[in-house]
Amino acid sequence: GQNIDQPTEMTATEGAIVQINCTYQTSGFNGLFWYQQHAGEAPTFLSYNVLDGLEEKGRFSSFLSRSKGYSYLLLKELQMKDSASYLCAVRDWGRGSTLGRLYFGRGTQLTVWP
Amino acid sequence: GAVVSQHPSRVICKSGTSVKIECRSLDFQATTMFWYRQFPKQSLMLMATSNEGSKATYEQGVEKDKFLINHASLTLSTLTVTSAHPEDSSFYICSASDRVGNQPQHFGDGTRLSIL
Numbered sequence: 001g002q003n004i005d006q007p008t009e010m011t012a013t014e015g016a017i018v019q020i021n022c023t024y025q026t027s028g029f030n031g032l033f034w035y036q037q038h039a040g041e042a043p044t045f046l047s048y049n050v051l052d053g054l055e056e057k058g059r060f061s062s063f064l065s066r067s068k069g070y071s072y073l074l075l076k077e078l079q080m081k082d083s084a085s086y087l088c089a090v091r092d093w094g095r096g097s098t099l100g101r102l103y104f105g106r107g108t109q110l111t112v113w114p
Numbered sequence: 115g116a117v118v119s120q121h122p123s124r125v126i127c128k129s130g131t132s133v134k135i136e137c138r139s140l141d142f143q144a145t146t147m148f149w150y151r152q153f154p155k156q157s158l159m160l161m162a163t164s165n166e167g168s169k170a171t172y173e174q175g176v177e178k179d180k181f182l183i184n185h186a187s188l189t190l191s192t193l194t195v196t197s198a199h200p201e202d203s204s205f206y207i208c209s210a211s212d213r214v215g216n217q218p219q220h221f222g223d224g225t226r227l228s229i230l
Contacts, residue, residue, distance in 0.1 A: 033219075042120075042207050042224040043158070087157065101148060102219060106157040 004105035006088050011111045012078050020073045020108045022088035031091040033102065034062050034073045038084045046086075047073065075110075083112045117141055118210050120222025128230055129200060135193045135225045137208030143188035144210035148219065149181075152205045164191045198229045 003025045012018040024032070031050040035043035049055055049064035049071060061074040075082055085107040092103055119138045127133060137147055145166055150158040162183050163171045170183035180202075182194040191210075195202055205226055209219040 035221075040205075040226070042221040045220065101160060101163060104157045 004088055004090055004103055006086075006105040006108045008106065009109045009111070011113060013113050014078055014080060016078050017074065017076050018078060018110065020075070020086050020088075020110070022071045022073070022105060024069050024071070024088070024090045024103075024105075026069075026090055026092040026103075028093035029066060029090065030093045032062075032064055032071045033089040033091070034060075034071075035087040035089060036084050037087055037107065043087055078112045080112050080114065083110060085109050117220045118144075118208065118222045120208050120225060122225060123223055124226045124228075126228045126230065127198065130197055131229075133195045133198055133227060135195075135206055135208070135227075137191045137193070137210065137222050139189045139210045139212070139220075142210075142212040144191075144212060145188065147185060147191040147208055147210045149183060149191075149193050150207045150209070152207060152224075158207065161193075195227065198227070200229045203227055203229045 006022045010018060031048060033048050034046040036046050037043040046060055047055055047057055047062035049062050052064055052066055054061055054063045059076045064071045073086055087107045088105040089102040117140050119140055121136045125133050147164040149161045151161050152158050160173050161176045161181060162173060164183050164185040166185045166188050172178045180196055182196060185191040205224050207224040208222045211219050
C-alpha cells in the first residue's frame with residue numbers, strides 16, 4: 001500500500017505555532033487531505049491540497065510539494081481545544097486503488113499545554 | 115451542520131448478536147460510501163467501499179460474510195456486523211463523497227460497538 005508517514009506525537013504551548021509534517025508515496029496522486037480527530041469522535045475535514053503551494057484557512061494552513069511527496073499542516077495561535085489527533089490522508093488513483101479512496105497516516109497526537 | 119449522519123452512535127450487546135449501522139448522506143447524493151474501523155490509538159482502516167446499486171468492494175483481510183454492506187440508494191448505506199464477537203468491538207466510521215474522487219470525504223459521527 002501507500003507509505004504515509006507522520007510523527008506520532010507533538011506538544012506545544014498555547015499561542016504557539018506548530019507544524020505537522022507528512023510524507024507519502026503514491027502511484028497516482030490525486031490530492032492530500034488533513035483531518036482533525038478528537039478522542040472518541042469522527043474526523044473532521046480541515047484542508048485539501050492537490051496543487052503545489054500553500055492553502056490558508058484561518059489559523060490553519062496546509063502546504064504541498066508533489067515532487068517531494070511532502071505536506072505539512074501549520075497551526076497558528078494554538079488553543080487548548082486544538083489538542084487532538086491530526087490525520088494526513090492521500091487520495092490515490094493508481095492501479096489497484098479503489099476510485100476515490102483515501103489512504104490515512106497513523107495520525108499525529110498534538111497536545112497543547114497552557 | 116452534519117452532511118453525513120451515522121446511527122446508532124453507540125451499541126452494547128451480547129456476543130453472537132448481529133448489529134446494523136446506518137450511514138446517510140443528508141444533502142447530497144453519495145455514489146460511494148466508505149466504511150472504516152478504528153481501534154484505540156490507531157488510524158482509520160478502510161474495510162470496504164460501497165457503491166450504490168452494486169456489490170461492495172472489500173479490503174484484503176475483511177470477511178465479506180461477516181461485514182455485510184448494502185448500498186440500496188444514493189443516500190443510504192448499511193453495515194451489518196453478523197454474529198459479533200468481542201474482537202469486533204471497535205469504532206466504526208462511514209464516509210461519503212458526492213462525486214467520486216472529486217470532493218473531500220465527509221465522515222459520519224461514528225459508532226462505538228462494544229460486544230460483551
